[in-house]
Amino acid sequence: MLLAKLREAWICLKAGRVTLPYPFAPHDPAEGFRGKITLDPDLCFGCGGCANVCPAGVIVVKDTDQHTRLLEFFWRRCTYCGRCEEVCPEDAITLSQQFETATNAPEDMFMRLEVFMGPCQRCGRCFTPPTPLERMMRTGFRDGNGGRA
Amino acid sequence: MTITQAAATRTVDLVRERVGAGLVAATQPHADTLRLQVDKRSVRAAAGTLADELGARFMITTGIDRRELDGGFGIVHLFSLDREHLFVLLDCAVAADDEHIDSITPVVPGANWAEREFRDSVGVHPEGHPDPRRLLLADDWPDGVWPLRRDVPYNLQPPPAEGMRPPLREPPAGASVVTMGPFFPVLEEPSQWRLFVEGETIVGCDYRGFYNHRGIEKLGEAVLTYNEIPYLAERICGICGFIHSTCYCQAVEKAAGIEVPRRARFIRTIMLEMERVHSHLLWLGIAGHIVGFDTVLMQTWRIREPLMWLSEEISGNRKTYGMNTIGGLRRDIPPDLASKTLNVLAEVERESLAVRDAIVGDGTLMARTKDVGVLTNQTARSVCVVGPPARASGVPIDARVDHPYAAYDEVAVRIAVHQEGDTWARVLVRVEELLESIRLIREALAAMPEGPVLAEIRDEIPPGRVGVSVVEAPRGEAVHMVETGGDNRPYRWRVRAPTYPNLQAMPAMITGAAIADVPITLGSLDPCFSCTERVEAVDVASGCVRVYSRADLLRISRGAGAKP
Ligand code: SF4
Numbered sequence: 209m210l211l212a213k214l215r216e217a218w219i220c221l222k223a224g225r226v227t228l229p230y231p232f233a234p235h236d237p238a239e240g241f242r243g244k245i246t247l248d249p250d251l252c253f254g255c256g257g258c259a260n261v262c263p264a265g266v267i268v269v270k271d272t273d274q275h276t277r278l279l280e281f282f283w284r285r286c287t288y289c290g291r292c293e294e295v296c297p298e299d300a301i302t303l304s305q306q307f308e309t310a311t312n313a314p315e316d317m318f319m320r321l322e323v324f325m326g327p328c329q330r331c332g333r334c335f336t337p338p339t340p341l342e343r344m345m346r347t348g349f350r351d352g353n354g355g356r357a
Numbered sequence: 358m359t360i361t362q363a364a365a366t367r368t369v370d371l372v373r374e375r376v377g378a379g380l381v382a383a384t385q386p387h388a389d390t391l392r393l394q395v396d397k398r399s400v401r402a403a404a405g406t407l408a409d410e411l412g413a414r415f416m417i418t419t420g421i422d423r424r425e426l427d428g429g430f431g432i433v434h435l436f437s438l439d440r441e442h443l444f445v446l447l448d449c450a451v452a453a454d455d456e457h458i459d460s461i462t463p464v465v466p467g468a469n470w471a472e473r474e475f476r477d478s479v480g481v482h483p484e485g486h487p488d489p490r491r492l493l494l495a496d497d498w499p500d501g502v503w504p505l506r507r508d509v510p511y512n513l514q515p516p517p518a519e520g521m522r523p524p525l526r527e528p529p530a531g532a533s534v535v536t537m538g539p540f541f542p543v544l545e546e547p548s549q550w551r552l553f554v555e556g557e558t559i560v561g562c563d564y565r566g567f568y569n570h571r572g573i574e575k576l577g578e579a580v581l582t583y584n585e586i587p588y589l590a591e592r593i594c595g596i597c598g599f600i601h602s603t604c605y606c607q608a609v610e611k612a613a614g615i616e617v618p619r620r621a622r623f624i625r626t627i628m629l630e631m632e633r634v635h636s637h638l639l640w641l642g643i644a645g646h647i648v649g650f651d652t653v654l655m656q657t658w659r660i661r662e663p664l665m666w667l668s669e670e671i672s673g674n675r676k677t678y679g680m681n682t683i684g685g686l687r688r689d690i691p692p693d694l695a696s697k698t699l700n701v702l703a704e705v706e707r708e709s710l711a712v713r714d715a716i717v718g719d720g721t722l723m724a725r726t727k728d729v730g731v732l733t734n735q736t737a738r739s740v741c742v743v744g745p746p747a748r749a750s751g752v753p754i755d756a757r758v759d760h761p762y763a764a765y766d767e768v769a770v771r772i773a774v775h776q777e778g779d780t781w782a783r784v785l786v787r788v789e790e791l792l793e794s795i796r797l798i799r800e801a802l803a804a805m806p807e808g809p810v811l812a813e814i815r816d817e818i819p820p821g822r823v824g825v826s827v828v829e830a831p832r833g834e835a836v837h838m839v840e841t842g843g844d845n846r847p848y849r850w851r852v853r854a855p856t857y858p859n860l861q862a863m864p865a866m867i868t869g870a871a872i873a874d875v876p877i878t879l880g881s882l883d884p885c886f887s888c889t890e891r892v893e894a895v896d897v898a899s900g901c902v903r904v905y906s907r908a909d910l911l912r913i914s915r916g917a918g919a920k921p
């Protein structure tokens with residue numbers, strides 16, 4: 209019994225101090241960590257693949273007029289799964305190392321991107337390029353319901 | 358002929374002998390799955406035959422709204438013949454204009470909750486159920502709105518109904534009631550136990566739960582698609598997320614006949630065992646915490662932490678790995694991380710052994726847990742308890758052995774079984790499993806083949822197929838059943854977490870015990886309700902809903918006497 213108590217004391221003493229100094233010192237996550245989504249607006253061409261696979265319904269796609277496709281990211285609901293990054297054919301989306309996303313203002317967690325699209329001469333709708341994208345798309349996008357909030 | 362095939366033939370023959378024409382059809386959709394379509398009037402006899410004569414273990418019941426397919430409901434009781442590695446589905450059709458079926462709880466006590474649940478969710482009434490109170494729905498959910506019927510939208514918010522609160526059970530004469538919960542100090546999750554006591558001794562109890570019902574199955578069937586569900590499944594449980602996503606993926610893969618690459622099966626095994634190691638360390642700490650031995654909590658959680666960091670490196674997140682997808686995995690384990698895993702495990706093993714020796718020699722934990730919360734072998738079997746509580750009561754069941762999945766057919770598991778059935782036995786079983794898991798990870802890493810980790814899926818998943826899959830979670834066996842549908846999503850997705858059967862054993866475990874033993878007894882089941890971090894308060898008088906922000910909560914809790 210006493211021996212066991214001594215053993216316990218030894219386990220605790222040997223471990224020493226294990227608490228990390230975070231947040232007073234930075235604590236970088238490991239490589240490959242899935243943090244806040246970032247979007248490169250120059251690369252995105254509005255295919256909508258990301259919106260089709262996002263399990264949390266974060267990404268909403270709308271065609272606002274004949275030339276413009278609007279992508280809205282209500283990423284306060286983001287689960288950081290990285291599916292959008294995985295399917296984006298242009299690598300426009302990446303999951304960054306950033307994890308300090310807490311905020312008192314939910315509207316901070318919103319991104320909006322307008323993509324200029326080439327409308328089809330015949331039907332007037334935004335132009336949908338063939339293959340690899342066709343594989344990703346279901347017919348029609350979900351209704352834009354504000355990220356199903 | 359394999360054991361499984363022989364068992365299937367015997368089962369069909371015996372059930373046909375007992376219920377005659379009540380057995381409508383018998384099919385075998387997969388080698389390990391037997392589907393018996395039974396007339397609903399014969400269901401009790403068929404279930405009794407399976408449980409009593411064949412020794413089948415009841416797992417779960419699924420209520421399916423099949424009105425758009427064949428004009429009725431389906432009630433599917435799922436049984437397992439563990440030794441014979443066979444799942445048996447008792448599938449009964451219930452006509453839409455006669456929503457009644459015989460209850461099987463009188464012959465299979467473990468079906469109690471499952472039957473109340475299908476009544477609550479699809480509105481088929483189990484006739485002759487001994488305790489037909491509402492189980493799953495909220496106290497103000499109106500009668501006659503059955504949330505898992507397919508014509509009920511997933512986001513329906515019916516106006517609150519009056520007087521739907523299920524009646525509380527009366528205490529026996531002379532006993533008083535001590536209420537524990539819904540919120541109580543030891544477990545950070547809500548469940549309410551009304552203990553009936555005579556003096557300090559418990560003579561009975563009543564349970565109310567499902568405070569955190571989140572409608573996950575409905576979301577899976579109504580909103581998400583096949584490949585989106587793994588991320589929802591992962592959030593069923595905060596500790597064994599990978600287990601649920603694996604279990605779901607396996608069920609779909611089985612239903613659709615998708616062959617998962619061998620390397621992916623090995624990596625799934627490794628990650629599943631990693632979850633067991635960190636979950637058992639976490640549990641050991643909580644057990645110490647419940648009995649007031651916080652040194653154990655601090656030290657086991659310290660030992661556990663490097664594993665969490667390792668998971669983050671492998672998967673990109675310390676929990677909710679997001680690795681599973683239909684057909685395999687999204688991330689591979691590169692060689693440098695494989696060797697790092699071995700180093701981390703060596704350290705965890707060394708430290709766990711030190712802690713084990715210390716707490717076994719110390720006697721504090723043992724004094725507090727020996728002969729506490731005894732679960733007899735007989736109760737464990739009749740309530741169909743799973744996982745460490747079953748194995749600590751001498752029931753040698755383990756999904757990894759009984760229904761091998763992932764790579765468990767290649768890495769053999771040695772299961773830990775104790776006979777005493779008390780809380781101390783459950784501690785010992787978990788400590789042994791922890792060490793065994795470390796051994797399994799090493800073995801799997803050594804035997805892991807090279808190759809792809811994701812099967813390419815070209816064809817659509819055909820509708821109308823069924824897949825049953827089990828995974829041995831740290832808390833016991835998790836079961837997922839999927840019936841595939843059109844529209845790129847399951848027609849029905851059923852989840853049963855291990856705490857579901859285990860909690861039903863609580864009344865038997867605490868009867869005759871002292872009140873002070875209830876927390877550790879409950880804790881020894883390693884229960885997993887679910888948790889939510891946001892408070893939503895309903896003002897009963899006005900019915901208005903108000904969501905408190907963090908600032909509000911701080912103000913209320915800090916301001917002495919401040920009213921919300
Ligand atoms: S990381 Fe996942 S949840 Fe977040 S936006 Fe991308 S797909 Fe959606």
Ligand code: SF4
Nearest residue numbers: 252253255256258296
């Ligand atoms: S998948 Fe990539 S290119 Fe397509 S819409 Fe999304 S971000 Fe843009």
